[in-house]
Amino acid sequence: MPFAKLTTLGVxxxxxxxxxxxxxxxxxxxxxxxxKEGLPYRILGGGSNLxxxxxxxxxxxxxxxxxxxxxxxxxxxxxxxxGHIALAEAAAKAGLSGLEFASGxxxxxxxxxxxxxxxxxxxxxxxxxxxxxxxxxxxxIEKRPEPGEFKYRxxxxxxxxxVLSATAQLAEGDSVRITAQVAEYREKRGTSQPLxxxxxxxIFKNPSSTSxxxxxxQAGLKxxxxxxxxxxxxxxxxLVNHGKATASEFAELMETVRAKVREIHGVDxxxxxxxxx
Ligand code: EPU
Numbered sequence: 520m521p522f523a524k525l526t527t528l529g530v531x532x533x534x535x536x537x538x539x540x541x542x543x544x545x546x547x548x549x550x551x552x553x554x555k556e557g558l559p560y561r562i563l564g565g566g567s568n569l570x571x572x573x574x575x576x577x578x579x580x581x582x583x584x585x586x587x588x589x590x591x592x593x594x595x596x597x598x599x600x601x602g603h604i605a606l607a608e609a610a611a612k613a614g615l616s617g618l619e620f621a622s623g624x625x626x627x628x629x630x631x632x633x634x635x636x637x638x639x640x641x642x643x644x645x646x647x648x649x650x651x652x653x654x655x656x657x658x659x660i661e662k663r664p665e666p667g668e669f670k671y672r673x674x675x676x677x678x679x680x681x682v683l684s685a686t687a688q689l690a691e692g693d694s695v696r697i698t699a700q701v702a703e704y705r706e707k708r709g710t711s712q713p714l715x716x717x718x719x720x721x722i723f724k725n726p727s728s729t730s731x732x733x734x735x736x737q738a739g740l741k742x743x744x745x746x747x748x749x750x751x752x753x754x755x756x757x758l759v760n761h762g763k764a765t766a767s768e769f770a771e772l773m774e775t776v777r778a779k780v781r782e783i784h785g786v787d788x789x790x791x792x793x794x795x796x
Contacts, residue, residue: 523570525563525581527625528719530748530766531571531795536578537563541585543659543683545714549580549683562681563794564630565603566721568629570773572796580681582629590615591641594684603636611701613737616692617646622701623708625720629682638705644669645767655679672724672791713751714757720779722773723756723788731780731788732756738783740776748772 522531540546541758547729550589553560563569563581588609595615597606606628607621622639625632632650635643644664651661655678668675676682709713734739734754743750747764751757752771777788 521567522575525609526566526569526571526719527717528566528570528769529760530764530769532574532766534563534579535576538578538580538585540580542584543584546580546582546681546683547653547657547659548657549578550653550655550679552677553578554656560679561628562633562679564599564633565628567625568630568634568636568791569793570719570722570766570769572794575795580688582681582683583625583629584683586589590626593691594686595689596684597628598683598684599627600629601633601653603625603628603631603792605795607701609648610687611694612690612731613698614692614694614697615689616697617689618687619697619700619704622760623705628685631686632676633683634677638708639673640667640730642671643685646687646689649684650685651683653681653683659683670722711754711755713753713759716757716761718751718757718759719792721756723777726786731791734780734784734786734788736775738779742781743772743775745772745775746767750776778792 520534520537522534525534538549560578560580563579568614574778582600584600586601588595588597595610603621603624603626607618610618620638624638632643638724645665649661649663653659725731732755740750741752746768747761748768749759751759780786780788
């Protein structure tokens with residue numbers, strides 16, 4: 520299947536082996552089989568934070584677990600393949616506060632945990648009570664997060680570890696107030712980010728002292744276009760696909776932005792998105 524269909528950005532080559540386990544046990548057998556063969560694999564979530572630059576011949580696992588969140592008191596548990604925005608909406612509807620920040624972040628819950636996704640000063644580690652994952656050997660572990668496991672847009676869920684589910688510790692809240700906060704965040708996002716164009720969210724991490732978007736903007740790069748790939752005129756840290764952008768156009772645009780920012784600001788931007796090649 521083409522990565523154009525598997526990612527929100529819509530570039531990349533072919534995904535040659537896509538495995539979609541519908542149970543945790545199936546995912547576990549997949550991992551054990553790969554471990555036995557010494558075969559590396561990739562893990563795909565909602566494809567909303569991913570830039571694919573070539574065909575991918577390695578097996579790709581995308582969980583397709585039943586999407587039913589479970590509530591226990593003020594805790595909400597969902598499988599990793601649950602839609603991230605849908606989960607935030609389910610929490611709001613249930614009058615549970617704490618996931619408002621997540622309401623505009625696309626992708627899957629597993630991807631959000633993997634990236635410790637965040638917005639508006641909040642991130643997953645602020646609400647994460649426990650999570651379940653598979654080790655690269657196929658062992659299933661459930662644990663509470665510990666220091667060092669989750670940082671800004673990073674977690675240790677790399678190297679073949681697969682998030683299976685996560686439990687958020689939320690708080691009783693007023694549905695109307697939560698929904699109003701969600702609407703306010705959505706409005707902010709809608710006016711500052713190019714959501715009507717295919718994109719992969721913010722492309723570079725924010726350096727500790729400032730916003731990558733501001734640096735790219737100040738370097739005068741908004742509107743810089745290579746083929747159908749463009750530095751968004753709305754938010755400079757979004758590179759958008761106007762429809763037919765190719766992987767090499769994207770790679771070139773990312774490199775150009777990085778080089779210009781290095782030249783002008785002396786800052787080496789680090790990709791925030793996952794890059795597969
Ligand atoms: N700015 C510019 N020009 C631009 C973009 C931004 O001058 O083209 C300025 C803004 O005016 C503002 C500052 O930079 O003063 C920060 O901008 P914004 O509020 O848009 O936040 P950001 O730092 O660019 C971060 C996250 C976003 C998240 C927003 C809102 C990263 C890399 N980005 O963006 O996350 O939605 O805050 O909380 O951490 C993502 O992870 O994919 C993502 C989009």
